[in-house]
Ligand SMILES: O=P(O)(O)O[C@@H]1C[C@H](O)[C@@H](CO)O1
């Protein structure tokens with residue numbers, strides 16, 4: 105098969121360079137003490153073309169595996185359900201960051217789920233690892249350039265809604281961009297219109313049709329008693345929340361709290377990808393001072409392990425259904 109390249113994929117549009125190419129863009133961030141540096145469109149094209157030169161499939165669906173959901177040791181995990189997988193470690197990919205968190209293996213897996221071509225991030229990048237938000241989201245733009253139309257972003261999250269139990273799954277209906285309130289946004293800095301508009305709307309961030317399908321599939325698999333729908337928020341981490349912080353988040357309507365996803369979704373919507381978000385509730389967010397329990401990452405990973413079978417079946421069925429509403433070729 106002839107190698108694929110980015111221009112073949114992106115609606116067969118010939119590549120037209122911007123009037124003034126934005127190379128590595130450097131600006132002061134909102135708080136003034138951190139450089140905000142973004143990779144240019146051309147740099148990410150190089151990354152995309154590198155990946156396309158190593159694969160023979162054209163993934164239409166991209167998956168980000170949350171903490172404990174795509175680990176190497178996690179046989180039977182979400183990432184392991186990919187057939188005929190071609191694995192590319194992040195350190196081999198030009199311009200890619202590397203994963204530093206336990207439970208995030210650090211490679212892209214290209215292959216098929218239920219016959220549908222996919223690419224999965226077996227390990228994501230977090231702000232608390234020291235990466236600026238634009239860098240955490242760089243793989244989303246690369247996915248876009250290789251032809252991905254739908255992003256499935258999964259995460260581990262603390263359950264703040266008192267009805268939620270550990271091990272429940274939450275279809276993300278909406279998010280609150282807490283870090284964005286303070287001016288920290290993955291789209292901060294100069295905008296390249298080839299990715300998307302300067303002021304993207306965000307009121308339809310999580311695709312309605314995909315959420316509807318996810319509720320139908322939950323019924324088909326008889327897991328609807330553990331599948332919820334709610335509002336997610338991301339805090340910068342790496343510490344878990346104080347009681348007062350959780351009380352505040354509860355008051356403003358947050359159902360689950362994590363340290364990722366929001367900025368990835370903003371980046372994906374900016375470049376017009378459809379988004380489906382799924383949280384695994386790995387721990388209870390404690391909103392009382394006389395509670396013994398303390399959140400910890402081991403518990404988060406344990407619950408990921410405990411729920412890996414269900415997650416794998418659920419996401420596989422979702423990929424199957426989502427791929428049926430995406431046209432096969434560009
Ligand atoms: O990558 P996700 O958002 O799934 O990981 C969550 C947030 C922290 O990275 C970690 C805390 O245990 O889990």
Ligand SMILES: Nc1nc2[nH]cnc2c(=O)[nH]1
Nearest residue numbers: 260261262361362363404
């Ligand atoms: N911020 C945050 N992230 C999480 N990831 C998994 N559980 C939690 C939690 O309780 N809080």
